[in-house]
Amino acid sequence: MSRATTSPRKDRLNPPRVLFVTGKGGSGKSTVAAALALALSERRPTTLADLDGHLAAATLLGARPDGDSPARVSETLDVVALSQRTELTSFIRRIVPIAAISDRMLRSRTFGYVTAALPGLEAFLLLERLRIMAGEAALHDRMLVVDAPATGTALELLAVAGGLQGLAPTGTLNRLAGEAQSFLLDIGRFAVLLTVTPEELALREAIDTAARLRATRVRIAGAILNRVPEPLFEEDEIEKIRASGIHHGLAQRRAAEGTAANVARAQLEHAGMTTFELPMLYRAAIGAREVSTLAHKLGDWLTMS
Amino acid sequence: MKRRSLDLDSYRLVVCLGPGGVGKTTISAALAVASASGGRAVDVMTVDPAPRLLDALGLDADASEPRTVALDGVRIRSAAAKRARLRALKLDPKQTFDAIVGRYAPSSTAREAILSNRIYRNLSGALAGVGDYMAMEKLLELASDSATDMVVLDTPPAAEALDFLDAPRRLLELLSSRAVTLLGAPAGLLRQFRLVDLAARAVLSAFDRVTGLNLLRDVQGFVRGFEGMYEGFAERAKRADALLRAPDTAIVLVTTPETARIAQAREFLDALGKAGLSVSAVVVNRAMPPLPDAREITAAKIPPALKQKLKRNLADYAALKERETRSLDALSEALPLGAQLLLSPELDHEPKTLADLASIGTSLRIA
Numbered sequence: 001m002s003r004a005t006t007s008p009r010k011d012r013l014n015p016p017r018v019l020f021v022t023g024k025g026g027s028g029k030s031t032v033a034a035a036l037a038l039a040l041s042e043r044r045p046t047t048l049a050d051l052d053g054h055l056a057a058a059t060l061l062g063a064r065p066d067g068d069s070p071a072r073v074s075e076t077l078d079v080v081a082l083s084q085r086t087e088l089t090s091f092i093r094r095i096v097p098i099a100a101i102s103d104r105m106l107r108s109r110t111f112g113y114v115t116a117a118l119p120g121l122e123a124f125l126l127l128e129r130l131r132i133m134a135g136e137a138a139l140h141d142r143m144l145v146v147d148a149p150a151t152g153t154a155l156e157l158l159a160v161a162g163g164l165q166g167l168a169p170t171g172t173l174n175r176l177a178g179e180a181q182s183f184l185l186d187i188g189r190f191a192v193l194l195t196v197t198p199e200e201l202a203l204r205e206a207i208d209t210a211a212r213l214r215a216t217r218v219r220i221a222g223a224i225l226n227r228v229p230e231p232l233f234e235e236d237e238i239e240k241i242r243a244s245g246i247h248h249g250l251a252q253r254r255a256a257e258g259t260a261a262n263v264a265r266a267q268l269e270h271a272g273m274t275t276f277e278l279p280m281l282y283r284a285a286i287g288a289r290e291v292s293t294l295a296h297k298l299g300d301w302l303t304m305s
Numbered sequence: 306m307k308r309r310s311l312d313l314d315s316y317r318l319v320v321c322l323g324p325g326g327v328g329k330t331t332i333s334a335a336l337a338v339a340s341a342s343g344g345r346a347v348d349v350m351t352v353d354p355a356p357r358l359l360d361a362l363g364l365d366a367d368a369s370e371p372r373t374v375a376l377d378g379v380r381i382r383s384a385a386a387k388r389a390r391l392r393a394l395k396l397d398p399k400q401t402f403d404a405i406v407g408r409y410a411p412s413s414t415a416r417e418a419i420l421s422n423r424i425y426r427n428l429s430g431a432l433a434g435v436g437d438y439m440a441m442e443k444l445l446e447l448a449s450d451s452a453t454d455m456v457v458l459d460t461p462p463a464a465e466a467l468d469f470l471d472a473p474r475r476l477l478e479l480l481s482s483r484a485v486t487l488l489g490a491p492a493g494l495l496r497q498f499r500l501v502d503l504a505a506r507a508v509l510s511a512f513d514r515v516t517g518l519n520l521l522r523d524v525q526g527f528v529r530g531f532e533g534m535y536e537g538f539a540e541r542a543k544r545a546d547a548l549l550r551a552p553d554t555a556i557v558l559v560t561t562p563e564t565a566r567i568a569q570a571r572e573f574l575d576a577l578g579k580a581g582l583s584v585s586a587v588v589v590n591r592a593m594p595p596l597p598d599a600r601e602i603t604a605a606k607i608p609p610a611l612k613q614k615l616k617r618n619l620a621d622y623a624a625l626k627e628r629e630t631r632s633l634d635a636l637s638e639a640l641p642l643g644a645q646l647l648l649s650p651e652l653d654h655e656p657k658t659l660a661d662l663a664s665i666g667t668s669l670r671i672a
Contacts, residue, residue: 025326026563056565150325152462200655201355232614246605247597247615254618256653282621284628286564 015040015302016191018134018144019221022154022209023195024202028226030056031286032195032278033147035294037061039302041077042295046143048079049133051126055081057147060291082129084122091125120160127161128176131183134190151194151209158184158192158218184218191221194273198228198257198264207271222274225264229257229280276301311586311645311669313340316555318448318456318548321588322469322577323559324569325462328590330354331656331665332559332649333459334362334393338659339666341391344382345454348392348447352440352461357657362393369397371447378660388454398439405442409537422526437461437472441545448548467576470549473542555585560636562589567632571639584644588669589633592648593626633672646672 021033030050034057037048050058050065058064063071063079070080093102130146137144148154161180168174184190192213196206206223213220232254233241241251257280268275278297281290313319313336321333330351337349348371351358359365363374371392381389403420410416419425440460447456460469548554556577560570570587577584602615633646640646647669656662 025324026561026566030565054565054568152325232618237611237614240607240611241615244605244607246601246607247619249594250597250618250622251615253622253653282624284624285631286628 020146022148025150027195034060037145038295039298087125123160187219191219194223198261227280318554329559335665337457338662346390349457401439409534437469558587562629586645591651
């Protein structure tokens with residue numbers, strides 16, 4: 001069977017309601033989340049939920065979401081900022097409806113410690129918020145892209161519902177945790193997209209994260225291999241450059257980065273991950289134009305799916 | 306002669322702070338190796354080292370007490386060779402906390418009550434603040450050893466600068482706070498407390514009703530368990546704070562040149578400044594090396610097509626270098642008075658050996 005006549009591959013991204021973008025710090029997670037939200041918004045109304053604290057993804061899209069209200073980027077793209085702290089605040093306000101008291105309590109460090117001791121309450125409330133947002137998105141046929149925290153924290157966030165179920169064997173919390181857990185395990189509603197760069201540590205972390213997600217049966221939509229260098233030199237050219245001694249180090253670096261990308265590609269495939277590649281952008285700044293370039297590339301991928 | 310960067314010999318304690326994933330542990334270890342190779346007796350405490358780094362230091366996963374690292378392949382300044390010594394350990398927050406409770410608990414019943422309390426078990430796990438506090442405890446222990454010239458402390462990855470430095474004070478506040486006292490108080494005394502404290506209790510009771518977690522009971526048990534231990538904690542927290550502000554302590558902020566990390570580093574600097582803590586150096590890890598001269602290409606005896614490619618290659622990396630330069634400029638602007646900006650050039654491989662670490666430590670250069 002020749003390659004040219006095969007039907008489109010079946011394993012491409014089939015986007016669920018919520019795409020949860022995470023990766024090692026510095027792997028371009030926020031840039032990819034911004035570009036992905038932009039690409040999706042050209043097909044369907046989309047919301048980007050920025051959980052990153054520094055609002056890097058929102059800023060790249062030129063949005064400044066404030067508190068609870070979403071910021072509009074375009075007709076079809078909204079950005080909303082979410083944080084554990086905000087979710088805890090609204091939870092406490094529901095229980096203590098007198099604002100003066102609830103505010104003072106939230107400012108008290110003691111209370112912070114009590115919630116820290118209650119494992120994952122804040123994280124759970126954030127997860128609960130995502131579940132509710134996913135439900136609302138389904139009603140309006142919106143897509144939800146989450147710029148999640150870096151992998152370590154993201155894994156904790158995804159594990160919290162299961163943990164709470166064990167801790168509260170009965171009661172409302174148990175029921176809510178059960179619902180959050182089935183949301184995370186519903187492949188039509190939720191999937192994780194991992195960003196990874198062609199570097200040893202980042203690659204190892206991505207593969208390790210994928211294994212841990214599989215163990216919890218959370219769907220992995222795929223991996224975005226980010227910052228793949230454009231190949232420039234043939235092997236014999238590297239030899240010539242070596243012999244001439246001109247810019248050998250820099251040419252060697254380009255070649256080594258290409259090799260690293262090949263290794264990453266092979267290892268991600270070996271780990272059974274659908275992988276899409278984004279190019280290294282040789283630009284002095286990453287801004288709206290660069291995000292739009294990446295969105296365009298991601299758009300091709302989405303069209304194929 | 307190049308300018309000396311960060312005169313390690315003048316410090317007794319080096320605390321490396323920074324966001325996660327910037328190579329904080331690598332820089333900590335590199336500074337420790339560099340100082341030991343200069344003939345000093347150095348301890349380095351790591352928090353969450355990558356497996357390779359553990360190998361390089363000759364540690365295994367449960368080296369929670371200092372172990373001597375053989376300085377093989379590291380050149381030692383001959384005059385002081387005798388004193389040169391490097392020890393390394395990996396912090397185990399849970400074990401350290403348990404040991405402290407064991408030391409301060411007034412009775413074995415009190416100790417058991419704390420150790421089996423659910424709040425304690427969660428507090429002393431990976432949760433916010435406790436790892437930080439435990440690092441501080443271990444640090445006091447290491448710093449009080451007169452046979453040690455310098456301690457290098459790698460800290461847990463932090464979202465905010467003061468997460469670590471503030472840990473002793475936060476724990477003290479918890480243990481001494483009125484609201485916590487209230488949680489353990491009999492109902493008859495409740496009149497003495499402020500509305501906000503009563504609200505905290507009400508919320509916890511509401512949690513309990515809704516969730517079935519019995520949290521209130523656990524918090525009460527936790528606070529009661531710590532009665533009588535407060536003095537010991539307060540004393541150590543004061544000593545830790547004094548140690549961090551001592552003139553022979555260097556606070557070193559570690560970051561990488563990516564735009565987002567530099568923005569985070571600036572927030573760290575701002576918070577440290579507000580807390581009155583002076584930063585001795587900011588280390589930018591994995592900085593790009595200087596680029597070669599474009600004129601070399603023109604003069605080279607190679608085919609024109611290859612020259613074109615070399616020009617293109619240089620232009621590509623020049624753009625990335627420009628991105629880095631802009632980030633570093635933004636960082637320089639935020640640099641507090643008296644702090645050095647140091648660059649640690651990227652390696653073409655992950656550091657695997659002690660020699661790799663030594664070369665990182667000695668190749669730090671002033672930006």
